[in-house]
Amino acid sequence: MDKRDVASILNDIGMILELKGENPFRARAYYNGARAIERLDVDLTTMIEEGTLGDVDGIGKTLEDNITELVTTGSLEYYEELKSSFPPTLFDLLSIPGLGPKRVKSLYENLNITNIGELEYACMENRLLDLPGFGQKMQENILKGIENLKVYRDKYLYIEAYEKAQAIVDKLRSHTDTIDVDIAGSLRRCKEVVSDVDIVLSADKSEGIMDLFVSLSLVEEVIARGETKTSVRLKNGMMVDLRVVKPYEYPYALNHFTGSKEHNTLMRHIAKMRGLKINEYGVFNTKDGHLFSCRDEKDIYAIFDMEYIPPELRENRGEIEAAKSYKLPKLVSQSDVKGLIHIHSIYSDGVNTIEELAEYARSLGYNYIGVSDHSKSAYYANGLTEEDIYRQIREIESINSRYDDFEILKGIEADILKDGSIDYDDNILSMFDFVIASIHSNFTMTKDEMTMRILKALDNPYVTILGHPTGRLLLSREGYEVDIEKILKKASEKDIAIEINANPYRLDLDWRWCKIAKDMGVKFVISPDAHDLKSFEYVSLGVNIARKGWLEKEDILNCSEIWEVDKGGI
DNA sequence: GCCGTTTTCGGCCCGACTGTTTTCAGTCG
Structure with a gap:
């Protein structure tokens, strides 16, 4: 059981405590504990052995005992007990927007609703109307939320599908009869969301390979099994088709099933x-x-x-x-990326110090990173006050003085406020090497209002990058309504780069707009929006999107050997 | 449940928004 598993269970406990209506601060203590564990850079087992877990800020006696039990035995009695106090399907309700612990508790206790199906039925019968705290509008929103869940069901983020598919391909490749094997389908085309996985394999005989395929531990059930095609459903619900073809047929089959x-x-x-x-x-x-x-x-x-x-x-x-006409673009590749822009540190909601971030990026061969924590209005993310900024800049300058082959750029991810202004005054903004302007609040404006808001932000002379331009979260939240074309045009006029946010849930700007933007003369940055070291890897997902959007390395600012963007301002 | 004391109990992160209310609770970021 590693840190991530432990943190996830602590979060679950916090959630169940809220559902039970316990002291909310007790729940928060578990959430805080989860965060504290996530950001530990020492091995949990070591800390337990040395008895230093209790020294960690946010871990007291109870959490120390619970974590120790989890790590040493692999389970936690208290957690199992808590879980068993509710039907397991009840937790699904929390994924409906507008439903939190309090309302789910009320639905369960008053209407005896235990799963999403029952909730939908209750809405249809108008049974939510008389419930305190609910009403017509809420009932409509819940129905809409359930509708959305249905649309998103059977769809998977690229990264989830890719990891599963790659694991399967690796296993299949190890079979002695396998000659060639590849992922095909929309996953090979790097679509941001996929509904199933296609794998093409070449071999002279297929029986042993099919045997291996259906016996993989990831597989939940076999839907169909034949000599050339076998379909299975994985434990996460995803369908995977394996097609076995003769070696000479392989290129044609791979091409055909890639689409x-x-x-x-x-x-x-x-x-x-x-x-x-x-x-x-x-x-x-x-x-x-x-x-x-x-x-x-x-x-x-x-x-x-x-x-x-x-x-x-x-x-x-x-x-x-x-x-x-032999005019395809020479697509950007992962090795073209020379620096990572848009990284959060421990100053706001990241888990690593600036030094850790820099050292890790340097060890991966990057030439620079751009640190950009949240701005002061982002309370939920511990946004930086002016004093924090001075402190951070001093720290960056001090670390930079030790490098001659690497640079930490001073940046900020500044909120675009409701009226389109940027979260700091010009004096502060002028101190940064780059300013990412992003929307994190007031999502529900009209399309016109939102467009005006962003256009105004782009008029700020210190803004160098527009962050995640539509705010979408794949499979969970639509982007805000905005006239992208107008935004891109303005960005082109003002020399403001558009972010391709490589977080697997965002991948925003959408690749469908990239070529259009490029033709307008817009430049891009591919950014991991990293909150920890692991998410540096996301940049490869952003490269996929850039490739899908016909972009070449010349279109992407962080493909320069050194960061050459003019400072904003005058 | 954690922390830090005015040392054994009280405070703990904020603001906007929505939909419910008739002054506020719940959710979200």
Whole structure:
């Protein structure tokens, strides 16, 4: 049991305590304990052995005992006891926006609602109207929330699907009969959200491979099993299709099952015009059935006098035209990224010190990081006061003086306030190397109001980057209504970069806008929005999105060897 | 449940928003 598991259980305990209506500060003590554990940089087992756990701020006698029990025995009796006081499905209600512990408790105790299905039914029967604290509007919102959950069900974030798929591919690759194996489908195209996983594998015989596939520990049930195709549902609910093809068929199958459907349709059309036929088994001459032999996908596109189209671009958004005239972009890659911008430190809601962040980035080979904590209005995230900023800048300068091959940039993620102004005055803003302006409050404005608000923020001469431009959270929250086109145009005029926020839940700006923005002359930063060291990895997800959006390294500011952005202001 | 004392009990993070109320509770970030 590692730190993350422990923290997650402490959080659960806090939540159940709230549900039970216990002293809210007791619940908070567990939340605080979880945070304290997450930010520990020493091994938990070591701390327990040395008896130093109780010295940690926020961990008292009770939490120390509980954590010790968790780590040494793998479970906690108190937690199991708490969990058993409610039906397990009751916790699902908390994922509906507007429902917190208090309301869920009331629904359970007054209407005996124990799961989302029962809640939906109760709403239909108007049974929430008479409940204290509920009303018509609340009931409508709950129904809307349930509707959204249904839409999002059976959809998975790229990162979750990718990790599962990669684990499966690794296992399949280890089978002696496997010759080639790859992820295909929307996951290979790096879509931000996927509904299932396709894996293509080449082998001369499939039986042993299928046996291995259905016996993987990730697999919950086998939906269908055949010689060439087997479908399973994983324990997280995700469907995975495995297709086994003959080695010579592999490139065609990989190409076909990578899609997209629209890309394939156009390719088939082009083939037909040339008297050819393309499908998962090959590229054939329609007349005599002759198979064009291909070693890889590059060969397939070459048959049609096209350059190789990377999977990310296969969305029928002009890539086939561009490939015909050999004008595809030279897509940015992970190794082009030279520095990480938008990183939170312990000063606001990050868990690492500036020194730890810098050392880790340096060890990964980056040339610079841009520290950008939250601004003063972001109370929930411990936003920085002016005094904090002076202190932080002094610390950064002191650490920087020790490096000649690395730089820590002084930045801020400043809130765009309701009226479009930026959270600090010009004097403060002028001290930073870069200013990310982001919206974290007042999401429910009209589209016009929100657009005006952001446009005004972009007029601030100190702003250098617009952070997560739509505020969306994939599979959980729509972005705020905003006229993106106007925003991009203004950003282009004012030389303000647009963030591609690489957090797996954000991936915002959406890739569908990237090419449009690029054509307007907009520059980008790919940022991890990191709150800990682990999330530095997210930058690769941002690179995926940039690639999907046709971007090249020249379009991305943090692909420069050194940070060359003009300071804002005059 | 934790912490720090005015040392054994009282305070603990804030503000906006929404929908419920008729002065505020619950949720969210």
